[in-house]
Amino acid sequence: MSTSTEASAPPTGVVATLILASLGAFLTSLDVVVVSTALPTLQSHLHANLSDLEWTINGYNLAFASLMLTGAALGDRFGRRNMYVLGVGVFTLSSIACALSSSTGSLIAARVVQGAGAAVVLPLTLTLISDAFPIEKRGAAIGIWGGITGLGVAAGPVLGGLIIQDISWQWIFWINVPVGAAVMVLCLALLKDSRGARPQLDLVGVALVCASLFALTWAPVRAPSIGWGDPEVIIALVVGAVLMGAFLTWQRRARFPMLPLEYFSSRGFSTANGVAFFLSFSLIGSLFMIAQMFQVGLGFNPLQAGLRILVWTAMPMLIAPIAGGLSDKIGNKPFMMFGLILQGGGLLWLALVSKPDVAYTTLVGPLIVAGIGIAMVFPTVANAVVGSVPIIDSGVAAGTNNTVREGGGVFGVAVLAAVFAANGGYSSPASFMHGFKAAEIVAAVVAIVGAGVAALAPNKQQADAANPNALLVPATLQTAEQV
Known part of the structure; x- marks a missing residue:
């Protein structure tokens, strides 16, 4: 049976796939950044404490990380386009619930459902793109995907600031509704459906991995x-680790495993996932702190803060398409390694110059340097992970990578919030900036550790030699391919 979109798909179909898949990533990235910008407003309007603020981010990330592999598996089993549309629908409806929330409890609950929808959407964005583009053009396509995603990150602070200042915080969620509805309609009209190699859903694997990831992300959220x-x-x-061990043991026995374990023997696959964890730990944790720093530490209103953060968040939109295109020629390793060095160096620079009366011009340099680094890593780590497996399993690869990345984000927010609380607080700008400085030093160190992991990745020649060239199917799925 056919398991992927026809290689001779018309150019209009390829372009539509790239745009519509990128819009899904745009929605999920925009929502995280917009909510981060709104944290001080939510603190006052909903009488939220630090724990409540963390949960508006981590409730989303908890569901996101726990269900990512399941979202990819559902796409393989029931159709990638169909599940993509369903995921966007869940995300859109839960955005309405967020907008209608009148308490932190109801907002957090709606954010959890949003995260579940995003867990289906995000891995399938890369699957749809990988399925539509040949290997030699995949890096450029993923670079464009990264640029559009970066647009969501860049637009988030400014859009959030405009909405919070001139309308109301609820509209940071209402704006998702027309975009989500349009994506659903256009996907059904323009995209062909495709499926993976698994004719059956591994229900035991789904239960084990969801329970394991929930426990492993619950710990840093509560800590x-x-x-x-x-x-x-x-x-x-402990429970999360035991359940993960049970999941991995089951995957060796399962007839149609969710995650073929032989992929972890690939240096490209393993290092890309390690890089994703440290990137997200440093990035999402810093985003949580920087969005508040401009408002609590320096006294800017939401719009002023959003405009000033733009020099950091706009970099993926500008740099990611270039990095993605060049990675097809010189490989992913240099971008992942030097990108994380720039990210870590920029965040350390930011930490060292931060103080209550610091001039904004002093912060521009470190924010740009860190942003360029993030933009170099973002598309190339995605390209590295999907390029390490057969195209038929690009959804599994993307799901694994995004699970690891979201787990990194959860740990990043939890650890940096703990470091902040141990060294400062909200009592005064000076107290906030003291805690912020300590948290960003930790974020910088984590990024540099990630650069060390990236140094272990294969170079272009090694990656090309090990590339499964989209023709091979893992041994565990050969039977499925014949069904």
Whole structure:
């Protein structure tokens, strides 16, 4: 049976796939940044404490990380286009629920459902693109995907600031509704459906991986409030590790595994996932802190803060398409390694110059340097991970990578919030900036560690030699391919 879109798909179909898949990534990235910009407003309007603010981010990330592999598996089983449309629909409807929330509890619950929808959407964006483009053009296509995603990151602070200042915080969620509805209609009208190699859904694997990832992400989400030594955190980590071991053991026995374990023997696959964890830890944790720093630490209103953050968040929109295109020629490793060095160096520079009365011009340089680094890594780590497996399993690869990345984001927010709380607080700008400085030093160190992982990645020649060239199917799925 055919398991992918026809190679001779018309150019209009290819372009439509790229645009519509990128819009899904745009929606999910925009929402994270817009909500981060709104944190001080939510703190006052909903009487939220630090834990509540963390949960508006981590409730989303918890569902996102826990269900990412399941979202990819559902796309392979029931059709990638169809599940993509369903995921966008869930995301859109939950955005309405967020906008109608009148308390932090209802907002957090709606954000969890949003995260579930995003867990279906995001891995399938890369699957749809990988399925539509030949290998030699995939890096450029993923670079464009990264640029459009970067547009969501760049537009988020400014759009959020405009909405919060001139309308109301609820409209940071209402804006998702027309975009989501348009994407759903156009996908059904313009895109062909495709499926993976698994004719059956691994229900045991789904249950084990969801429970494991939930426990492993619950621990860092709760740790800032109750402490890393609390029995609840320790038990969650132990249970998560045991369930993950059970999941991996089951994957060796399952007839149609969600995650073929032989992929982890690929240096390209393993290092790309390691890079994604450290990138997201540093990036999402910093985003949580920087969005508040401009408002609480420096006294800007939401719109002023959004405009000033733009020099950081606009870099993926400008640099990612270039990095993605060049990676097809010189490989992904240089961009991942030097990108993380720039990210870490920029964040360390930012930490060292931050103080209550610092001039904005002093912050521009470090923000640009960190942003360029992030933009270099973002598309190339995605290209590296999907390029390390057969195209038929690009959804599995993307799901794994995004699961690791979201897990990194959860740990990043939790750890940096804990470092901030241990060194500062919200009592005064000086107290905030003192905690911010300590948190960003940690974020910088984590990015540099990620650069060390990237240094272990294969170079272009090695990656090309190991490339499964989209023709091979893992041994565990050969039976499925014949069904």
